[in-house]
Amino acid sequence: MKLRVLVVAAAALAVLLPGSAGAIPAFARKYNVACSTCHEAWPKLNDFGQLFRDNGYRMNRGKDNPVEQNGSYWPIAMRTTVGYQFAQQEGVAVAEPPGTTTTKTGTLGFAGLDILTAGALGEQMSWLLVYTPGLGSAGFGTGPADGDLESAFVGFHRLFGTPFLNIRVGKHAPDLPVDEHRILTLTQGYNIYHFHPQGSAATFEPGNNQAGVEIYGHTELDALRYSVSVATENDAIFSNNWLSSPVVWARVSGRLMLNNGLLPEIKGGIFGSAGWHPVQALTDPASGDPVSGTAYSNQPYQKFGADLHLLFFSTVNPLDITGVVMFGNEDQALITNGTRSAQWVGGFVEVNWVPTFNWAIVGRYEQIATTQAGDPTAVQNEGDLTAYTLAIRYTMEFSNRAAVTLVLEGSQVSTTTSGMQPKGSTVLAGIDFAF
Amino acid sequence: MASLRPVLVATLGLAAVALLSGADQGGDAAPVPIDQGLAARGKPLYERFCISCHGPQGDGHGYAAQWLDPMPRDFTSGIFKCRSTPSGTLPTDADLMRTLRVGIYHTYMPPWAVLGDWNLRALAEYIKTFSPKWKEEAPGQPIAIPPSPPDDEASRKRGAVIWANNQCAKCHGAKGKGDGLSVPTLMDDWGHHITPFDFTSSDARKCGNTDTDLYRTFMTGVSGTPMPSFADSLKPEEAWDLVHFLHTLRQQE
Numbered sequence: 001m002k003l004r005v006l007v008v009a010a011a012a013l014a015v016l017l018p019g020s021a022g023a024i025p026a027f028a029r030k031y032n033v034a035c036s037t038c039h040e041a042w043p044k045l046n047d048f049g050q051l052f053r054d055n056g057y058r059m060n061r062g063k064d065n066p067v068e069q070n071g072s073y074w075p076i077a078m079r080t081t082v083g084y085q086f087a088q089q090e091g092v093a094v095a096e097p098p099g100t101t102t103t104k105t106g107t108l109g110f111a112g113l114d115i116l117t118a119g120a121l122g123e124q125m126s127w128l129l130v131y132t133p134g135l136g137s138a139g140f141g142t143g144p145a146d147g148d149l150e151s152a153f154v155g156f157h158r159l160f161g162t163p164f165l166n167i168r169v170g171k172h173a174p175d176l177p178v179d180e181h182r183i184l185t186l187t188q189g190y191n192i193y194h195f196h197p198q199g200s201a202a203t204f205e206p207g208n209n210q211a212g213v214e215i216y217g218h219t220e221l222d223a224l225r226y227s228v229s230v231a232t233e234n235d236a237i238f239s240n241n242w243l244s245s246p247v248v249w250a251r252v253s254g255r256l257m258l259n260n261g262l263l264p265e266i267k268g269g270i271f272g273s274a275g276w277h278p279v280q281a282l283t284d285p286a287s288g289d290p291v292s293g294t295a296y297s298n299q300p301y302q303k304f305g306a307d308l309h310l311l312f313f314s315t316v317n318p319l320d321i322t323g324v325v326m327f328g329n330e331d332q333a334l335i336t337n338g339t340r341s342a343q344w345v346g347g348f349v350e351v352n353w354v355p356t357f358n359w360a361i362v363g364r365y366e367q368i369a370t371t372q373a374g375d376p377t378a379v380q381n382e383g384d385l386t387a388y389t390l391a392i393r394y395t396m397e398f399s400n401r402a403a404v405t406l407v408l409e410g411s412q413v414s415t416t417t418s419g420m421q422p423k424g425s426t427v428l429a430g431i432d433f434a435f
Numbered sequence: 436m437a438s439l440r441p442v443l444v445a446t447l448g449l450a451a452v453a454l455l456s457g458a459d460q461g462g463d464a465a466p467v468p469i470d471q472g473l474a475a476r477g478k479p480l481y482e483r484f485c486i487s488c489h490g491p492q493g494d495g496h497g498y499a500a501q502w503l504d505p506m507p508r509d510f511t512s513g514i515f516k517c518r519s520t521p522s523g524t525l526p527t528d529a530d531l532m533r534t535l536r537v538g539i540y541h542t543y544m545p546p547w548a549v550l551g552d553w554n555l556r557a558l559a560e561y562i563k564t565f566s567p568k569w570k571e572e573a574p575g576q577p578i579a580i581p582p583s584p585p586d587d588e589a590s591r592k593r594g595a596v597i598w599a600n601n602q603c604a605k606c607h608g609a610k611g612k613g614d615g616l617s618v619p620t621l622m623d624d625w626g627h628h629i630t631p632f633d634f635t636s637s638d639a640r641k642c643g644n645t646d647t648d649l650y651r652t653f654m655t656g657v658s659g660t661p662m663p664s665f666a667d668s669l670k671p672e673e674a675w676d677l678v679h680f681l682h683t684l685r686q687q688e
Contacts, residue, residue, distance in 0.1 A: 032499040032543050034487040048484075051549045059545040061538050062639060221549045259553035261476075315554060317479050357483045400487055400499045 024116050025434050026077040027052075028400045030069065031059060035403045035434075041352065041360035041393060042403050042434070043079075043182040046316065047255065047265075051222045056126035056157035056166065057119055064120040075119040081186055081407065082110040083430020085140045091422025100422075111140045111186065111430075114150070126155040128172075151209050164217035171211045174249040175227035177269055177307030177324045180207045184352060184362045187426040188389040188411035192326045192346040195368050198382040199336035199375055202277040202301045203235040204247045210234065212247075224254045225269075239278040239295040247275030253307075257315070265311040265318075272304030279333050301330040305347070320352040335374025342374035346385075358395040364388070379419050387413040393432070402435040464573035469563050477561030480554055488543065493565030495625075503543050506627050513568030514624060514659040517642035522656040522664035524575025525568060531559040533643075540639040578654050580647055581671045586679040594680025597673055606631040606661065611684035617661075624659045631662075634684040649678045 028035050035042050038049030045053065058064040086106040094101045113135060118128040130151040153170030157163075173181050180190050193207025204210075212231025218224065229249040238244035253269030278295030305326035311318035325347035332338035346368030353361045366387040373380045391409035412425045481489075490497040493510035500507050508515070517534050518526040535555045538546035547555060563569040584590060598604065606621060608614040611634035623629045632640060642652050653674045656664030665674065 031545070032488065032502050033545070034483075034499075036483045037487075037545075047549050048545075048547070059538070061543070061545055062541045062637070063543060257551040257553060259551065264553065265551075314479065315550070316483050356479070400502075 024077045024118055025402055026075040026116070026118065027057065030073060030075065030119065031063065032400045034400055035395075035398050036357040039182075040316070040318070040320070041184060041354050041357075042395065042398075042405070044184055044352070045179070045182055047222065051218075054163070054166070054216070054218050054222060054225070056124070056155050057128075058126075058157070065122060066119070075117050077116045077118075077434060078114065079116070079432075079434035080110050080113045081428075081430045081432045083407070083428060084108050085111070085187070085430070086427045087140075087425070089422070089424045091417055091420055107140050109140050110135075111428075121154070124157050124159070126157060128153055128155075153214075162217070163220055166216050168214040168216070171209045172214050172229065173209050174206050174214070174229045174231075174273075175216065175225070175251040175253075175271070176206060177251070177253075177271060177305070178322055178350065181209075184360055184393060185364065185389050185391045185409055185411065186407060186430070186432065187391075187409050187428050188364070188387055188413060190324075190348060191366055191385055191387055191413070192324070192348065192368060195328065195344065195346055195383075195385070197328065197330055197335065197342035197344050197370060198373060198378060199338060200301075200330055200342065201279060201334045201336075202233070202275065202330060204233045204273070204275045204277070204301070206249055206273060206303065208234055210247070210249070222255065224252075226250070226252045233275055233277060236277055237281050237290045237295045238292045239276075239298055240293055241298070244293070245275075245277060245295070245298070247273060249273040261313065263310060263312055265315045267309040267311075268307060270304075270306045272302065274300065274302050276300050277334055297333070299331040299333040301328070301334060303328045317354045317356060318352075320354070322348075322350045322352070324348055330374065332374050337377070338374030339376060340372065340374060342370070343372040344368060344370045348387075358398055360391075360393040360395075362389070362391040362393070364390075379416070381416045382418070384416045385413060387411065397433075402433065404431060404433045406430075407432050466570055466573050469569060470560050473557050473560040474564050475561075477554075477557035477559070480550070480558045481561050484547065484550075485558070493562065505542055505623075505629065506625065507544075509625060510562050510565035512624070512659070513566035513572075516657045516659060517652075518575070518655050518658065519577035519651055520575025520655060521578060521666060522658060525572055527574045527577060528556070528559055529577075530574075531562065532556065535559060537643070539641045540637075540644075541641060578651065578666065580650055580654075581675075583646060583650075583675050583678070584672060586682065590676045590679045591683055592680075593673070594676035594678070595683075597669065597677045598680055601665065601668070607634060611635050611681065621661050623661075629660055634681050646675075646678050649681065650674050653677060 025035065038045060038052055040046040052059065062068065089103045091100045092103050113133055115131045120126050128151050131147065132150045133147045149171065151171050153168045153172045155166060155168045157166045159165040173179065176193065178190065180193055183189060190207060194205045196202060210229055210231035212229055214227060214229040216225065216227035227250065231247050232243065233245035233247045236245035251269050251271035253267065255265060255267040257265050276298035278298050280295065280297040281290035282294035283289060284291055303326055305324065307322065307324040310321045313319055328344045330342045332340050335342050348364055348366035350364040368385045370381055370384055389411040391407065393405050393407050395403060395405040397404035407428060407430045409428045412423055414421045414423045486497055487499045488497045488503060488507040489495055489510060490500065495507040495509035497507060513525060515526045518530045520526055532552065532555055535558060536546060536548040538544045604615055605617045606615040613631040613633035615631060618631065621629050621631065640648065642648055653669065654664060654666045656662055
């Protein structure tokens with residue numbers, strides 16, 4: 001039980017980390033535009049920002065290439081959040097007295113740090129690097145101990161002169177229904193992007209950036225988009241294939257301008273992934289650990305779903321209601337003691353209201369339920385999850401240099417653990433800023 | 436009195452010509468009232484996308500303007516570079532929409548087409564609220580653009596003569612590189628130094644890339660800049676000859 005709580009806590013911790021990348025004020029400095037040009041509410045992209053990203057960080061007005069820039073321009077940006085965070089977690093196992101307790105931590109500090117550099121290279125290329133340094137001293141206790149290259153890719157755009165063919169090579173974000181790296185909440189991410197059915201050996205989480213290749217395309221104004229990412233499953237023992245532990249993620253999406261004052265725009269998409277995770281490997285004679293590159297017996301797992309986004313009243317300061325549903329299926333061989341495939345369904349409804357460009361009110365309800373446990377003898381709803389998040393963001397500085405936002409946020413997540421539903425709650429009052 | 440008669444006749448004549456030409460250009464037409472509902476819908480768009488450069492008063496003095504060259508448009512003046520209407524007149528809604536959609540090349544004005552015409556039309560209407568000129572005048576009538584005659588050697592040679600006769604090289608340079616002798620003295624209406632277009636460097640021009648766009652620029656001028664309208668001095672076929680001649684400058688690169 002202690003192990004399960006630790007696993008749940010670790011998973012929660014991973015979700016609690018603020019999304020990396022997000023806003024890149026280096027672009028605002030380069031083009032001398034306000035952050036609100038590309039962000040509905042930063043770091044969430046609006047249609048203009050999405051097209052700018054799809055075009056390889058270009059506005060295509062003859063000012064994109066490095067040689068067009070003043071030599072003093074340096075395309076680096078940083079983002080972090082400072083403030084106070086209170087976290088409470090029920091059901092934490094303790095030895096003395098034996099049983100569980102509720103932990104409470106109130107800390108002043110900061111959560112995460114992203115150092116970003118991105119831009120256009122030459123006529124048709126782009127790059128993005130996001131470095132997240134190790135944060136052993138982070139006050140919220142959520143910082144990773146080790147540094148990580150969160151993103152690292154080079155993009156090739158408008159191949160053969162068409163926007164329908166672009167390639168990103170390197171560690172990149174799969175095309176998600178709602179980009180977790182540009183999430184508006186800081187204490188709770190999108191759990192469906194990180195969910196594994198109980199006992200699962202697979203490690204692919206679409207919410208994490210993937211090392212691989214993304215091929216994507218779009219119409220000139222992004223009315224239709226497609227994206228296919230081929231990657232190696234994160235954190236898996238490498239199988240001895242030409243592409244170790246492969247996973248494919250794909251999404252097709254579109255947007256439609258309805259040109260009326262009630263519902264001026266709708267967006268939607270379908271997405272899915274197929275991956276293969278090895279469950280056998282040769283072992284090191286001394287340690288007994290699996291040897292990377294020897295794993296075999298790849299077993300399949302899939303995720304698929306759909307998303308719908310309704311923008312009410314305005315396309316630029318909208319009441320944005322988003323619904324996402326995702327189904328998961330994993331082969332029984334991937335499940336500890338599995339005798340049948342493991343299946344689950346999850347989803348969330350999120351309401352973002354952006355009454356003006358500097359206010360954002362966010363509410364989200366998320367639920368994940370196991371529809372079939374791989375081990376029929378286990379607790380059937382182990383790991384199932386319900387989460388609520390409410391956030392208010394007021395951006396007090398929104399310029400072509402920086403963004404500074406006051407954040408008040410609360411979230412609660414309840415995860416079934418050994419038949420119990422311990423709750424984890426977090427309140428954050430902080431300042432989210434990027435420069 | 437007798438000595439004043441020629442002056443009087445000339446003045447009345449000029450006034451009549453001005454009135455007639457004004458009528459042709461739409462300058463005497465009644466102003467088109469600003470659609471306040473549309474403008475109200477355009478205001479949040481302006482505040483989100485435009486204010487950093489064009490400023491809260493629309494005077495081109497947004498906080499980012501100090502870093503921009505060329506400077507952002509001052510909407511309070513009612514002067515717009517890219518128009519289909521005669522020099523000195525207000526642009527049509529279609530002109531404003533075209534600039535909003537495609538942006539202005541070689542400047543920091545991005546293309547906003549992704550926002551959709553429903554939004555851009557509202558934004559264009561809001562931009563009109565910054566200048567009293569929109570309450571006093573109607574937009575000009577778009578000039579007629581006849582079909583291009585064949586772009587042949589003869590046309591290009593005639594264009595070269597027109598280029599020389601109109602002293603285009605004074606600003607744009609002998610080879611069209613935008614390095615004419617007058618360059619150091621060229622200022623726009625706001626006193627900012629302005630650089631003539633380099634016809635050898637790119638096909639992408641501020642007011643459009645097509646030959647028709649170029650013809651229109653010759654015949655309407657670029658208001659607010661030293662680039663005049665040649666509508667009174669060039670016949671349509673001569674303007675097309677000049678367009679064809681400019682192709683040769685690009686080819687000389």
